[in-house]
Amino acid sequence: MSDQHLHHAVDLAPGDEEEGRIGPRLLGYCIGFALAILLTATSFFIAGTDLVWQPSIPVAIIVLAIAQMGVHLVFFIHITTDPDNTNNILALAFGLLIVFLVVTGSLWIMANLNQNMPPMDQIMRMQR
């Protein structure tokens, strides 16, 4: 920013960048794009390969997906740890908390129910 005095004067809207010059901004999008392609390619490669221990594949795919979402957030949506971005980060953190609760909560409860439910033929016999 040209004026250092105003540097932290206001918050940043989500999606806005600190950087104003074209060159570094273009470079940012290029780096983000390259990283995203790299992570995607790794994901697709891992999914179809026999080279790694098979049970590790789902974990690897999830880790790669989370990494790629981070890349998108930083390089495309320009979420940073800058003080200007605090509000945006807090909203994001709350959103992620809800997403986490919904997904893991559903999986956990449904897995429990599946385990505790008798097989279908037994239920049919009980209803008779």
Place this chain on the structure above:
Amino acid sequence: MTDAALYRQSDPRLLGGRPHEGPASKRITTGYGFWIFLLSDIVMFSCFFAAYAVLLGQTADGPKGAELFDLKSVAAETALLLLSSFTCGLAMIAADVRNALWYQIAMAVTCLLGLGFLALEFREFAELVSRGAGPTRSAFLSSFFTLVGCHGAHVSAGILWLLTMMAQVLAKGFRADIMRRLLCFALFWHALDIIWVAIFSVVYLLGSAA
């Protein structure tokens, strides 16, 4: 110079040396409000993801994911969407430097890439339905079509919005209110990409492994 920088310098409340007083600029409140909407949209998607993950095995003796998904087509869709996110970023840079020609070119390319994505997705859906694996076949396929179709509906809405923004810049130029709408559009388009990352990982890659 970015719009954010312009706003800082043109905001009269910031010239008095007490920068933390007064309401935030309209660009920030608009962008933040739209950010909240996007996060709630992502929460909605997380419910569909949870449903898909729970119903993954409930195929009712029908076809499983591994028999249905064509990963080559999914990889092509991913490439198109990633590239469109990149060109959307280029369009925003062009808009910030008030270059109408490059803005329109980048937005047109973004639109074509988005349409290519939709065409591939539509072809995939049509093929599944023609093979008797439509959304009514099993709970697994119902949740699949709901989740992926919901993302496709978002992309369709995004393309309509994109065309609107091209026309608005053409008719009204880079006015402050148009720039706010562009900010929101870019956020929306990048958020769709993030959701697609979750979809190709969870639905297609994990779904065809299971």
